[in-house]
Amino acid sequence: MKNWPGLFIKYPLFFVSPDIKRGLGLEDLLPDFHLICSYYDSLIPVLRRNKVKILCLQESADKPENIINNSGSLLSKSPVLNYIRSNSGKIPAVAFFKPSLKIDFLLKKYKFIKVGNNYEQNEKFENKIKFLQIFSKLIPDYLTPFTIEKLHDLEFSCLAAKFKLPFVIQFGHGWAGKTTFFISGESSFNKLKNTFPQTTVKVSRYINGFTVLNNCCLYKDKVLVSPPALQINGFSKLSSRQYVTCGRQWPLIPFEKSTVSDIFKLSQKIGRIMNKSGFKGYFGLDFLIEGNSGRLYVSEINGRLTAASAFYAKLERGKDLIPLLAYHYASFLGIDLPVEEISPLISGSQVIIRNLQTDKKINLNLNGVYQISGKKIEYQFDDYRPQDLKENQFIYHQEKIIKTDSEISRIESLRQALSSPFKLSPWLVTLLA
Template structure:
């Protein structure tokens, strides 16, 4: 059957036997299939203020609601959620087969799935870990003839044994230090070295050979270039590689909060500038090469590719590949759905389910490259010295209140509407509720919520527009005291 539009997607997924269940830390990230599959539901760890909104379109089992505090849980990921006795009991009551739609898989989760008879929608953990390694990526860039940044991977001991001058002679006065063993993503384990003083500070911080609870064996050092951080989403299918349009990544935004690392992912913006056709074509060319290589390695489905658009030369450098669902989702897919475009989660699901389908590649390419407008901004806790409010801000649609120079809550919603959507934003994917110090909130990068905007939240230069910055500060003040 051809996959051309939303109706085709519903028909294909409607042939699915059993129960499709989205699994995640929060419910918003797994909402897209609810628009396409009857009786779709989500299993999530955290109790968040948006659950009443999300429950309008899908059933949600929330472990924090069922079991209380998550503070005693060993790890906060899909495995700890699915291994819990209350979650397993809930799943036992659903029709077989149980099909679990994951952000990414873990070795221990795969063993649990074998015991329980679950089908996992996600690439094997061993494959994901190999393909996400810095060494594999550096080799891929070389072997596929992609533009590469000067640098390499070195033993962790060389961080202390070699001084700043040694690396500056090879990479330039500014360079990027990354910790390959730290795999959480979003900029964790990344440091921009701009001077010898920066190098000394980072070396001292890492002297004990651990970071974020991970033992360090190697360091990745590459030259630093000024440019724009951009990305795209690709989907590796049996017949080719589907590619989204380019999107600006917002990184290291000057919002409240103390974070030691650099390159911190803060969201995406669509439509603040029009990407040149030749740039989009080059991004697509590189993405197809990368996707085909991943396909030859046995990979299926969605992956994310981060690029640097060099200010000086205009060259597009691939920086890393994330073999999993990406941070652009579900915002990108919700925008696609609003325009009648099949979200990339659909071919992703079909590839793992083995449901026969074909894509009209020309039509798909044209639709995925259509320009979009909007954005989403992630808010983080920042300083641990700041506590959580007992009554956090409500989730839903807000609009600027010109009388108070603030914002007022309008209604529970995930979509914009009314006469002036440009004055609106949506608080979703949070805020956390139920505890004054949620499990995991000691991390400065603990996510408070996501703010959706109907217009690009940054200007052409990448700086937050005044309205978006005001909204972000106001929302954060409603969660953190």
Template sequence: MGRSGSTKLKNISEIRHYFRTNESPVFFVGATAFNLLGLDRWVRGFSYITYYDSWDGAHPRVFSPSDKPYVEFESGEDINNWLLSNHEVRAHIERQTPPGLRPKIVMVFFDERTERICEELDYELILPSHALRERLDSKIVTTQIADSVGVPSVPNILTTVADWDELVRAVDAAGLGRDLVIQTAYGDSGKTTYFVTKEEEFDAIADEVTGVEIKVMKRINNRPIAVEAVITRQGTVVGPCMTEITGHAELTPYRGGWAGNEMFPTVLDDGSRHAAIQLVRKLGDRLGAEGYRGFFEVDVLLDTDTGDVYLGELNPRVSGASAITNVTAGAYADVPLFAFHLLEYAGIDFEIDVDEINARWEDLASEDEWSHMVIKHTSSTVERINAAPRTGRYVLDHSGRLTYTHGDLDWHLLSNEAEAFYLRIYDAGDYRWKGADLGILVTKAHLEADHGGLTIHAKYLIDAIRGMYYATPVEGGEPELKPAPAKGK
């Protein structure tokens, strides 16, 4: 990030000082600022360019173009490409970039067009290439790479089938039984993961899973764990272990769909936590051999019957879990995990003790508690939003009612479970439809109960936020559907 290559950063203190004093601009571009919100507390030159302005112009580090004509976006990539090409955004980047420096761009979703735009505008996209990420994004390729270094997956086969009978022959030969999980190579796991026990269930998804390579797994009772990490030239730095909040009907209409994360002291016992971290580190080192550099996320599966730890899937990008990763005790003791990604692309020499950092963060992770959940529109209705809750700090008042207290820039100053930060995505004038992300709530409260469902407190928070929306059903006509994905899958 613009410092002479003759200077070598030798410890965390020097790295912290470097990021706090370096003026090289880094722009996070996305539908919202959610994934890396608050990183600007550590990195002086870090700011956000977003499609949705959750703060209505009040956040000093968030820029959103004022002129946003109707566009039918089909993906997060479409939104980011529109932003990068927008004349207001280009002017903003030029204003914020000191003479002689090249602006650096970070985002969750990008494609080959993004790379061409950045090349034409002389922006440095500080991420692995789209071609490499696309290849590694395949659940088939991930499984094969993991197998090559002994990283265990749930018992599975990689195959192509034409019908139910062919599937039965394949799983019987592999001893997987008939209680199966089928995944296609690409796609959000909540939308491209299918649970099959009989022919009728297979027939319902046959168009999606026949004639293409699929991963067929034995279904296990599991707890999904999200772990983020960064591959650096010094090795893989691994972040904390978090549970995944998935499939709750109060939050998402998609069975198995991701809806948030939680980190708390007993998310895993010491042995399972260590096994998960070592699995991610081993996979990261192998991905480094593929040429991958920087941030990635791994879904780890803990078999709740046997205690075994398995690779679930790889997400070669920033993820929704980053919102928690960057506020942990480890982040405040050292630097946020994503800072190591920035360091890897900074063009400066550095030296870090990866073993020591991983050991310390593993200890600190057992002493912290954070949660967040993405609140989607779960019904099949299409509605125009008339009023929406504001972004900012909310607290439970003396009667236990969730109440807005004041605007805030991020959730880093939350101190107890009676407080929450709500990041609004869709505002008055926008439309909501089945699966639309309304907003994201961050808290230090525990959201999932031991029985696997949401806690009473979590359900109240969801109902309270939903109760602050007022909307009118749309009769016919097509709403303005602009995706605002948070997970990064």
């Protein structure tokens, strides 16, 4: 069905996020779609050339250092409300990346259509502690043994005896692995315990393996599931922190049909459980695959749009598929879309560079599309359309504002970034050298 974007014509849709990249995917495809962001990004003029409608607060801010870093606060600002109201003759629909109580309050107050779950639904599944409390009896064979306690009630000797060293401590909330701690000795445990004594944590056995993820969407009575992707982490060239997420790659390698089948079945089962609670739309799952045994564990649920949802939508569009992101919007707007039952064959990589020294070595002066042939790299043009990339091309994008441990630049390609879970592909090694 080629004309499905026209079904959204009735709804002026505004995606509100400090970072404009969170709202990408369908920005140039839906008929009345608007991006509202805080920070200026060099993608903005590129997107505007492609007729994308954008409000960026930093473009008119007197004091850039006061730019908002929170979607709820962004939504409350008068320039944002004025823009939404002046660009919607009908009741506007507002989409967002991560739910919050403030977003719930404001959308109810302004009587805007909410395109996303409320905070309570998100917290029920995304909080790692609450996730275990719900699913420990439903999928026990796919969860690592764990303990849940406040840190001040835990003793290192007991945990070391139960889980062996190293063991893993996780907070209920975190982003890109930044609140996951690998404890190999008593000093690191005591430092964490003394810093966060009242924090309730999950403690579990360390799994020597790699992380796999997927994107899913609850649309009406169906659980739509993407093929699994390999999470990129553990490379010092990308980040000084070993376990911080630095991207993802489709397809999954190594490719075991039984593992892919188990991931699909688990995703369906978890999705049905979430659906019964009233959750709908986008969510993502993280899995651990143990290196020696190949055993599969469910790690966590991201009960919202994921870090991969925008890029994955571009890859889907490159295959002429209706993206999961479209089903997410449609599930909250009551739009009927045809459901394609064939599992798509998706290939592409998104690499996040968080190591400043590596980014300096790349020595690419311009954002945009490059062509790589062996060790020869040539700039092509400034555009952002991952769905139209050729096999020997990639997009390089450097952030304008850089924060500690955050994204410095990214590389997007239809090529595989990894030749194995622990080895970068030769073309990427050449680029990062």
